[in-house]
Amino acid sequence: xxxxxxxxxxxxxxxxxxxxxxxxxxxxxxxxxxxxxxxxxxxxxxxxxxxxxxxxxxxxxxxxxxxxxxxxxxxxxxxxxxxxxxxxxxxxxxxxxxxxxxxxxxxxxxxxxxxxxxxxxxxxxxxxxxxxxxxxxxxxxxxxxxxxxxxxxxxxxxxxxxxxxxxxxxxxxxxxxxxxxxxxxxxxxxxxxxxxxxxxxxxxxxxxxxxxxxxxxxxxxxxxxxxxxxxxxxxxxxxxxxxxxx
Amino acid sequence: xxxxxxxxxxxxxxxxxxxxxxxxxxxxxxxxxxxxxxxxxxxxxxxxxxxxxxxxxxxxxxxxxxxxxxxxxxxxxxxxxxxxxxxxxxxxxxxxxxxxxxxxxxxxxxxxxxxxxxxxxxxxxxxxxxxxxxxxxxxxxxxxxxxxxxxxxxxxxxxxxxxxxxxxxxxxxxxxxxxxxxxxxxxxxxxxxxxxxxxxxxxxxxxxxxxxxxxxxxxxxxxxxxxxxxxxxxxxxxxxxxxxxx
Numbered sequence: 001x002x003x004x005x006x007x008x009x010x011x012x013x014x015x016x017x018x019x020x021x022x023x024x025x026x027x028x029x030x031x032x033x034x035x036x037x038x039x040x041x042x043x044x045x046x047x048x049x050x051x052x053x054x055x056x057x058x059x060x061x062x063x064x065x066x067x068x069x070x071x072x073x074x075x076x077x078x079x080x081x082x083x084x085x086x087x088x089x090x091x092x093x094x095x096x097x098x099x100x101x102x103x104x105x106x107x108x109x110x111x112x113x114x115x116x117x118x119x120x121x122x123x124x125x126x127x128x129x130x131x132x133x134x135x136x137x138x139x140x141x142x143x144x145x146x147x148x149x150x151x152x153x154x155x156x157x158x159x160x161x162x163x164x165x166x167x168x169x170x171x172x173x174x175x176x177x178x179x180x181x182x183x184x185x186x187x188x189x190x191x192x193x194x195x196x197x198x199x200x201x202x203x204x205x206x207x208x209x210x211x212x213x214x215x216x217x218x219x220x221x222x223x224x225x226x227x228x229x230x231x232x233x234x235x236x237x238x239x240x241x242x243x244x245x246x
Numbered sequence: 247x248x249x250x251x252x253x254x255x256x257x258x259x260x261x262x263x264x265x266x267x268x269x270x271x272x273x274x275x276x277x278x279x280x281x282x283x284x285x286x287x288x289x290x291x292x293x294x295x296x297x298x299x300x301x302x303x304x305x306x307x308x309x310x311x312x313x314x315x316x317x318x319x320x321x322x323x324x325x326x327x328x329x330x331x332x333x334x335x336x337x338x339x340x341x342x343x344x345x346x347x348x349x350x351x352x353x354x355x356x357x358x359x360x361x362x363x364x365x366x367x368x369x370x371x372x373x374x375x376x377x378x379x380x381x382x383x384x385x386x387x388x389x390x391x392x393x394x395x396x397x398x399x400x401x402x403x404x405x406x407x408x409x410x411x412x413x414x415x416x417x418x419x420x421x422x423x424x425x426x427x428x429x430x431x432x433x434x435x436x437x438x439x440x441x442x443x444x445x446x447x448x449x450x451x452x453x454x455x456x457x458x459x460x461x462x463x464x465x466x467x468x469x470x471x472x473x474x475x476x477x478x479x480x481x482x483x484x485x486x487x488x489x490x491x492x
Contacts (some may be wrong), residue, residue: 007369009368009369010369011369011370011372081367084371086367086369086374087369088369089366089367089368089369090364090366106395120335120336120337121327121332121335122255122335123255123256123332123333123334124255124257124303124374126257126333127333128370146385192262
């Protein structure tokens, strides 16, 4: 039995998220179905670095699984791709040490959020960006991003129903990148709470529009109270961009 | 009663084409439904510059329609967009002379076809490009493009069932543009037969792969026989890019 690490991409539009659900199509289910076919009916479970929600995309999701098949990794990638639907891409498969763990072994993640600022709605970008044709003060957003960077209790910036007790996370960096009419928020950190990136994006957009001051963002962070927070940005602009391991 | 010209974009993925069909969702039907709502139940028919097929996109489709509403064009655009689904975008609406005709008034069109040459399949591009990870000789393709440019009888390059009698068309230019891992074919001409652009793309890709020589393309063109032709490239890479009027 060998352990494999795979990097996968997916267009989240037609999934109810990464993790298997009783109802709805999921990324995990599709990959496990592909592995079931490769293994001629033997069940192979996969472990992902974490979940992504309905409509959220991945450019660099990482999974691991154990397989008895004696296939070179390069052929493994092609074989797995063959059995996988077109909205998932298998970027790489490599053999790893038997103690590699896609979830517990992470040292950090990067998420990116794409905002399309064109005046007119772009039908080709509708599943992949948030359309936001309003004025934004980028320098104020960068100031608020600085306030949010670092080690903090992010209770005010995670979904109210979240059950994790420890809400302290470290954000290494928040970059606000302008590329033509697209604004990209890049978040690097040691971990992110449920809906945290989308709530941070909602907050930064509120700051950019003058609906929230940088001082209010600081006060919200210190209040540790989700009811103080901004609205959650919609899922289609969000990508799990990269997962880091030692 | 005023006549309006509108430029529209659409993502063709979820349409069975531009023109109203007994079964399936069409662009024409969605826009006429939007106009019906704007006109409080009064039927307003639209005329397009031409049809596009299932899965084919438009960046610059042109339509015209007559409306009694006294709305300034800029507000007309916004109002029509409001009633139109998210895979159609109304780029502009302007009042034109009463003899403007979106179909009969055209002097030419540009179509573009996008080919993604990345080794790995890109799930985010699957509805918008043809994935083609094979070697291509671009200079040979440009030579074949030169052979096809000009005034010709394009019988060999239109769908066999096509009923139009006159199959002479003039292609003003065929540009083969390389942008990173994307290859773009841009066709400008006075008109295009049914499936003609997709058959021309199939032909050029065959030339690029060495399956057809430039001399064979010339012979096929002169044969005026569809059965000599290359296969039809799939619809998702094709865009009606621009429609020209005097």
